[in-house]
Amino acid sequence: MGIRLDGVSVSYGGTTVLDSLDLTVEPGEFTALLGPSGSGKTTALRSVAGFVRPDSGRVFLGGRDVTDLPPYSRGIGMVVQSYALFPHMRVDQNVAFGLRAQGVPRREVRTRVGEALELTGMAEYARRHPRELSGGQQQRVAISRALAVRPQVLLLDEPLSALDARLRSEMTTELARLHRDLPDLTVLHVTHDQGEALTLADRVALLERARLREYDTPRNLYDRPRTAFAAGFVGSANLLPGRLDRGSVRFCGLDVDAPDALPSGVADGDDLRVCLRPHRLTLGPSEHTVRGRVTDLSWRGSTHRVTADVDGHSFTAEVPGTAEIPDLGTTVELGFTRRDLVVVPAGEEP
Amino acid sequence: MLVHDRLTRRSIQTVFLLVFLPLFALPLAVILAASLSTNWSGALPSGFTLEHYAAVLNGPTLDALRVSVVTAVIASVCALVAGTWAALSAHSLGPRGRRVMDALFMLPVAVPTVVVGLALLVAFSSPPVLLNGTQMIVFIAHTVLVTAFAYQSVSAALDRLDPVHAQVAASLGARPARTLFLVRLPLLLPSLSGAAGLCFALSMGELSATMMLYPPDWTPLPVRIFTATDRGALFTGSAFAVVLMATTLLVMFALSLVRTRAGHR
Amino acid sequence: MTALAPHPAPRVPEPRRPAEGPPPPRRGLPAWVWAVPPVLALAAVVLYPLGAVVAESLTGPDGAATTAHYAEVLATERFRDALATTVFVAVCATAGCLVLGLGLALVIAFVPFPGSRAAGRLVDTYLSFPSFLITLALLFLYGTVGVANGIWTDVTGADTGPFDFMATPWGVILAEITFFTPFVLRPLLAAFTQLDTAQLEVASSLGARGGRIVRSVILPEAFPALVAGGALVLVLSLNEFAIVLFTGAKDVVTLPMLVYSAAILEADYTTACVVATVNAALSVCLYLLYRAATSRLRGPAGGPRKHGTQKDGTQKGGRRAGA
Numbered sequence: 001m002g003i004r005l006d007g008v009s010v011s012y013g014g015t016t017v018l019d020s021l022d023l024t025v026e027p028g029e030f031t032a033l034l035g036p037s038g039s040g041k042t043t044a045l046r047s048v049a050g051f052v053r054p055d056s057g058r059v060f061l062g063g064r065d066v067t068d069l070p071p072y073s074r075g076i077g078m079v080v081q082s083y084a085l086f087p088h089m090r091v092d093q094n095v096a097f098g099l100r101a102q103g104v105p106r107r108e109v110r111t112r113v114g115e116a117l118e119l120t121g122m123a124e125y126a127r128r129h130p131r132e133l134s135g136g137q138q139q140r141v142a143i144s145r146a147l148a149v150r151p152q153v154l155l156l157d158e159p160l161s162a163l164d165a166r167l168r169s170e171m172t173t174e175l176a177r178l179h180r181d182l183p184d185l186t187v188l189h190v191t192h193d194q195g196e197a198l199t200l201a202d203r204v205a206l207l208e209r210a211r212l213r214e215y216d217t218p219r220n221l222y223d224r225p226r227t228a229f230a231a232g233f234v235g236s237a238n239l240l241p242g243r244l245d246r247g248s249v250r251f252c253g254l255d256v257d258a259p260d261a262l263p264s265g266v267a268d269g270d271d272l273r274v275c276l277r278p279h280r281l282t283l284g285p286s287e288h289t290v291r292g293r294v295t296d297l298s299w300r301g302s303t304h305r306v307t308a309d310v311d312g313h314s315f316t317a318e319v320p321g322t323a324e325i326p327d328l329g330t331t332v333e334l335g336f337t338r339r340d341l342v343v344v345p346a347g348e349e350p
Numbered sequence: 351m352l353v354h355d356r357l358t359r360r361s362i363q364t365v366f367l368l369v370f371l372p373l374f375a376l377p378l379a380v381i382l383a384a385s386l387s388t389n390w391s392g393a394l395p396s397g398f399t400l401e402h403y404a405a406v407l408n409g410p411t412l413d414a415l416r417v418s419v420v421t422a423v424i425a426s427v428c429a430l431v432a433g434t435w436a437a438l439s440a441h442s443l444g445p446r447g448r449r450v451m452d453a454l455f456m457l458p459v460a461v462p463t464v465v466v467g468l469a470l471l472v473a474f475s476s477p478p479v480l481l482n483g484t485q486m487i488v489f490i491a492h493t494v495l496v497t498a499f500a501y502q503s504v505s506a507a508l509d510r511l512d513p514v515h516a517q518v519a520a521s522l523g524a525r526p527a528r529t530l531f532l533v534r535l536p537l538l539l540p541s542l543s544g545a546a547g548l549c550f551a552l553s554m555g556e557l558s559a560t561m562m563l564y565p566p567d568w569t570p571l572p573v574r575i576f577t578a579t580d581r582g583a584l585f586t587g588s589a590f591a592v593v594l595m596a597t598t599l600l601v602m603f604a605l606s607l608v609r610t611r612a613g614h615r
Numbered sequence: 616m617t618a619l620a621p622h623p624a625p626r627v628p629e630p631r632r633p634a635e636g637p638p639p640p641r642r643g644l645p646a647w648v649w650a651v652p653p654v655l656a657l658a659a660v661v662l663y664p665l666g667a668v669v670a671e672s673l674t675g676p677d678g679a680a681t682t683a684h685y686a687e688v689l690a691t692e693r694f695r696d697a698l699a700t701t702v703f704v705a706v707c708a709t710a711g712c713l714v715l716g717l718g719l720a721l722v723i724a725f726v727p728f729p730g731s732r733a734a735g736r737l738v739d740t741y742l743s744f745p746s747f748l749i750t751l752a753l754l755f756l757y758g759t760v761g762v763a764n765g766i767w768t769d770v771t772g773a774d775t776g777p778f779d780f781m782a783t784p785w786g787v788i789l790a791e792i793t794f795f796t797p798f799v800l801r802p803l804l805a806a807f808t809q810l811d812t813a814q815l816e817v818a819s820s821l822g823a824r825g826g827r828i829v830r831s832v833i834l835p836e837a838f839p840a841l842v843a844g845g846a847l848v849l850v851l852s853l854n855e856f857a858i859v860l861f862t863g864a865k866d867v868v869t870l871p872m873l874v875y876s877a878a879i880l881e882a883d884y885t886t887a888c889v890v891a892t893v894n895a896a897l898s899v900c901l902y903l904l905y906r907a908a909t910s911r912l913r914g915p916a917g918g919p920r921k922h923g924t925q926k927d928g929t930q931k932g933g934r935r936a937g938a
Contacts, residue, residue, distance in 0.1 A: 049820055050354070070354035071819040078820040084813035088835040097831070098821030142817075149821055352725040352815065352825040359726055366722040366731075369715070373793050374737055377752030380762075384755050436653035442646040451650060454657055460902035461665065462854035464871040465891040468878055469664035472671055472888065494660050548743070555745025558856035558871065562879060572745060572857075579751060580863065588755075591748050598743055 001062030001075075001152030001186055002027045003048060008057035010043050018043045019210040020057065025203075027062075027152075030179050030187040032201035036233070037192060039207040045155050045190045050074050061153060072101070077146030081158040083138045085130040091141050092117070092126040098149035116148035117141075119178070136167040143178070147185075156189040160196060172199055194234050198222065206230055208348070226263045228347045231275040238276040238315050239349055244268055249343055252290055252311055259341055266345055273349075275342040278305065281317035283324070286335025290315065294332050297325060308332050385589035402589030411574055411590060418571040419597065422553035425492035429549050430542060432493070433500025438530070441508050455501040458494050467491055467562030485568045491559045496549040503548065507541035543609040547602040554598045665895070672888035688889040694873065697890075701869040704784050705852040708791035712848045715792060716799025717841065721829065723800075724807035725815075735804060738797045749794045750786075750861035757781055757789075782864035790858045795851060799844035806840035807833070846905030853898050870894040 003025040010018040018040040025031045033041035046052040047059055050071035058067045066074050077098075085094050092113050099109045117123040120140035130138055139159060146154060156175075160168045176199065179187060191197050197204045198218040206214045206221065206229070214221060214230045225231035232239055242251030244266055249256050251274045266272055283306065292308035292315060299305075304325050307316045317334050319325075326332045353359045385402055387395035405411060433455070440451035458466055470491050474481035481487040515537060519529040535542075557572040564573055571594050579587035675681040688694050723731045757763050757778045764776025780786050810833065818828045834841075856871040868876075870890055878887035 049816070051816055051819075070824075071816070072354075072822045072824050074820070075822075076820050078817050080813040080817060082811055082813050084811050084817045086814060086818075086832055086835075097818065097823070101818070101821055101823035101827055145817075145821070155820070352721075352819075352828055354819075362722060362726050363728050366719065366726075370719060370734055373715075373796070374734075374741065376756065377749055377793065380752045380755045381748060432653055432656060436650070436657075439646070439650035439653065443650060447647065447650070451654075454654065454662075456902075456906075457665075457899070458661060460850060460899045461895045462856070462871050462874070462891070462898055464854075464856045464874045465668065465895045466661075466664075468874055468887055468891050469668045470660070471878065472884060473664035473667040490660050551743040555743075555747075557745060557747055557860070561856075561860070561875065572747065575751075576747070576860065579754075579861065584751070584754060587751060591751060595744055595748070599740075602743060 002029075002060075003031075003153060003186060003188060004060040004063075005044065005048070006058045006060065008044070008047055008054045008059060010040075010047060010052055010054055016210050018047070018054075021207075021212055023205055023212060023215065025186055025188060027186055028184050030189065030200055030202045032197035032204045033188065033190045033207060034194060034197040034204050034234070035192065035207035038209075040210040041190045041192075041205075041207045042157060044205075044207070045157055045188055048153070048188060049076055049078055049155055075149075075151055076153045076155055077149055077151035078155045079139070079142045079146050079157065079159045081162050083130070083135075083142040083162075085138055085141055085145070087130055089129075090126070091122065091128050091130065091133070094130065094141060095145045095148045098145065102149060112148055112150075116144040119147060119181070120144045120174070135163050136171060139163065139171060140174070143175075147178075147182075152184075152186060154185055154187045156187065156191075158190055158192070161191070161193070168196075172196055176200055198234070204234075206233065208233070224261065224342060225275065225344055228273045228275075228344045228349045231273070231342065231344050232349045236278055236316070238274075238278065238281075238313075240274045240276070240313055240315075241346070242272055242274045242343070244270050244272055244343070249274060249341065252313055254288055254290065256288055256338055256341060259338070259343055263344055266343065271346045273344050273346050275344055276315075276336060276340060278316045278318035279303075280336055280340040281315065281319075282335045283317065283319050283326070283332065284335055285333050287337040289333050289335045291331060291333050294326050294328050294330055297328060306332065306334075308334060310334075381588045381591050381595075384585055385592045387585060402586045403593075405586055406589060406593050410569075411571075411593075414569050414571045414574040414590075415593060415597065417568055418554055418594070421488055421492055421568075421570055422550045422601075424489050425496055425553040426546050426549035428489075428493040429497040429500040430546055433497045433502075433545070434504050434535075434538075434542065436497075437501050437504035437508060438534075440505065452505070456498055458498045463495060463556075463558035464562060466494060467559030470494075470559075471562055483565045485565065487563050488560060488565075488568055488570070491563055492553045492556055495556060495559060496552045499552065500545045500549055503541060503545035504538065507538050511537055540609045543605045547605040550601050550605070551598045554594060668888045668891050668895075671884060672892045684885050684889050688886050689893075693868070694890065697868045697870050697873045698893075700784060700867060701853060701871075701894075704787050704791065704867075704869060705849055707784075707788045708795060708852040709845055709849045711788065711792035712796045712799045713841065713845050716796045716803060716844060719796070720800050720803035720807060721833070724804060725833075735800075738800055741794070741797050742801075745857065746790075746794045746855065747857040747861040749790045750858050753786065753790050753793070754781055754862075757786070781862055782866065784867050786862050786864065787859055787867055787869075790862070791852050791855060794858065795848045798848050798851065799841070802840040802844045803837055806837040810836055843905065846901065850898050850902050850905065853894070853901065870897075 003023070005021050005023040008018060008021045009016065017038075021040070021044055023031075023044070033044055035041045043052055047054050048061075050066070050069060054067065058065055060066065061074060061076075086097065089097070095113045095116050096109050099112055104112065113126070114123060117126055120143050122137065122140045122144055125133060125137060125141070130141065133141065139162075142159070159175075160171050163171060172195075175189075179185070179200065189197070189200060198221075201218055203215060204218050204221050205212055208229055213227055214225070216226075218234075221230055221234050225234065228239060231237045240251050242249050244258060244262075246268060247258050249258050249272070290310045292310035294306060295309050295314070296307035297304065299321070302321050303318050304321055304323060305316055305318055306325065307314060309315075315334055353362060383395050386398055386400070388399050388401075389396050406415070436451060436455055440448050440455075443451065461469075470487055471482060473479075474487055481490070511534070515533050516529050519533045520526075524532070555572060556570070557576065560570055560573060561576070564570065571590060575587050575590045575594065578584075578590060672684055673680050673682065675683060719734075723735050755761050758781050759775070759779055761778065761781075763778045767773065767776035767778070780789075814832055815828055818832050823831070854871060855869070856875065859867055859869050859872050860875070871894060874887050874891045874894065877883045877890060
């Protein structure tokens with residue numbers, strides 16, 4: 001069952017929190033709603049769930065207009081950041097809650113609770129109370145509870161952000177596995193963590209200031225962003241002011257042949273932004289080379305980050321931890337090739 | 351949040367107002383309206399007058415107001431000191447000692463107020479201590495009754511107080527007394543002023559024990575209200591009641607300002 | 616009027632109680648010494664007087680200990696009627712407060728509308744007024760020459776109206792329900808604000824409707840607050856005196872009323888002490904039950920979140936002490 005948002009706008013007391021959002025999620029697709037806080041991503045999810053009534057626009061689930069339906073009639077499953085397990089119920093009672101609310105026969109409830117707990121590896125904890133479980137285990141129970149009702153659509157509202165880093169990566173793997181095991185389940189996942197979005201999602205909807213900025217596969221969003229915002233928000237980027245001039249891009253005193261794929265709307269003579277990913281830069285000369293003074297060094301275990309000042313523009317390069325690292329204040333050469341270059345229209349940056 | 355259907359929500363809210371307003375808003379409005387009227391036997395009161403309030407200004411009632419305020423101030427101050435002291439010392443005891451202190455200081459809540467009055471009367475009408483017929487016995491009764499609240503209020507605030515501030519103070523070399531007066535009590539100030547307001551309000555409205563104890567020369571306002579209504583002067587009684595409520599609210603409002611300022615610091 | 620509000624504890628992680636850790640090493644006086652002065656003061660003005668009441672009730676005219684007063688007083692019809700009336704009024708008032716308080720709290724918390732917060736604040740204000748004001752207001756409204764009867768006679772042309780219950784136990788019950796409902800409402804609202812609203816949303820996304828959510832999510836979590844509020848109202852209504860006094864009803868004699876008339880109107884201290892002892896024993900037992908129940912409820916089944924709720928419930932007890 002797919003999800004379609006058709007011009008959905010939401011405002012609270014004069015502030016527009018979601019501005020005419022159009023979004024289509026294909027059946028079985030895992031879509032991440034990514035954006036900084038206040039970008040409207042949670043509001044979008046809540047309007048799918050039915051907790052927010054759009055001021056205008058319609059919400060469709062599987063082709064059916066559900067805009068006027070209450071949440072309990074929408075056939076969704078939902079997992080939230082705080083888990084929201086019912087503290088007075090055991091794990092199995094939590095998971096059974098939705099089934100009993102929907103009037104599933106008692107015998108069937110038991111088997112489906114078992115299945116749902118099996119799915120997240122929590123079967124052995126069925127008789128425990130939520131407070132006896134760790135955060136990661138509670139989140140697994142919350143996922144089981146949402147899946148037990150066999151929803152066509154699963155809504156995840158920042159489900160991992162209350163977990164510590166190690167558990168978060170464990171649960172990310174877990175969610176990826178669930179998505180593979182349940183190919184018919186459509187998932188809408190709200191997150192502000194680009195890593196989660198890039199790892200899990202088939203497509204990422206990037207929101208910013210109540211609007212949808214880009215909607216694409218993670219790969220395209222990362223490799224070929226079409227806006228300065230996307231370039232800067234998804235992965236780190238050196239964003240440098242430049243200009244398109246007769247088929248070549250001029251920036252920082254360089255003159256590079258324009259990439260083959262130019263974003264639409266960029267015409268000759270336009271100001272634009274050049275996006276260079278730090279890990280694509282190398283120390284030492286290459287096809288194109290800039291020279292600058294080292295202003296900052298930081299070691300990150302497997303990599304070094306070298307920041308240099310090039311004609312007043314800051315360049316950050318991420319080089320292997322094994323590389324020879326220049327001293328602070330010395331002059332360094334940073335190299336890249338034409339293929340490392342992505343050009344985006346000048347515009348809002350994160 | 352629970353009700354998604356607009357019609358159902360409207361009808362629930364209508365029922366709410368139909369129950370809530372007559373039950374809670376009406377009585378206050380009625381007393382206020384009655385205090386300004388001479389007659390009320392139809393739907394609305396009639397005969398607007400201020401003469402009931404003029405009656406407040408003549409001797410006995412003004413005296414009664416003064417008696418009530420003095421009593422309430424004395425009782426609140428004593429209760430705050432005793433309650434805070436008791437709560438602080440209870441918190442430095444182990445869990446068992448704490449439970450004993452809780453039980454002792456909450457006892458006046460469980461015992462009927464009339465019985466507290468009777469007890470003081472019986473105990474202090476015979477030697478070694480003779481207080482029957484004095485103002486002192488009224489002060490004691492009010493203090494006893496509101497101390498339980500002060501104790502509980504401070505105790506609850508201590509539970510919520512993050513011990514980290516006191517620990518930091520101690521790590522900086524402050525002795526317990528300095529920590530208490532410069533760190534813990536200032537942090538408790540908002541709760542203390544809240545407790546003070548409540549103690550004052552309780553004492554202002556205390557009738558049950560007072561009826562057992564008050565000497566003729568120390569008649570608090572609630573007793574005046576009762577004697578007025580008991581002899582059928584309901585309208586005058588209402589005016590006295592409005593004065594009582596207004597005084598209480600005024601003092602509590604002043605104390606809440608203290609609390610807001612303390613809270614913003 | 617938020618001035619007196621013992622507000623629901625904000626949802627912050629509860630700091631560990633200092634009392635639970637090992638006491639820090641300290642020089643000077645041991646901790647218990649500081650508890651001695653307030654306990655002595657309490658003993659002088661509470662424990663000694665209460666002891667005097669019990670002693671008086673157990674002392675014969677010759678000064679010897681005797682239970683004869685109990686046998687005598689407990690056998691009188693007056694005492695038995697008063698006991699029955701007290702329990703009847705208290706149970707009815709408690710039931711009424713529970714039903715009403717729960718209903719109002721659910722609406723204020725979960726079906727909010729403009730003004731519902733103001734309604735909550737009005738209820739707060741109530742807690743700072745003496746109880747007898749309610750009786751006074753109800754006398755205007757439902758008294759024999761009150762508004763309700765006035766309207767009735769105006770409309771129907773009859774000589775007298777049908778409302779004549781202010782001098783019966785029902786008048787007392789109505790006044791007590793009005794005055795004590797806030798004691799149920801407050802802890803419930805505090806418990807509701809501590810409820811993670813995501814729980815309600817998840818429940819509703821799983822297909823549960825309002826009724827089921829109230830029954831299986833909200834009520835179990837608010838149960839300790841409900842029990843605490845109900846038990847407290849039961850104790851308070853057993854002890855209530857001012858409301859009964861103000862109705863002026865000769866036939867509604869509760870135990871506190873009996874204590875008052877015996878001691879003050881008839882100067883019969885012995886009878887007053889016997890009744891007072893029975894009344895106090897009844898209330899204290901109920902109060903202990905209430906404290907045991909609430910501390911148990913917040914223990915295994917409740918989890919840490921019940922903490923604030925329970926506390927809020929007991930605060931009403933202190934709140935009520937003098938009115």
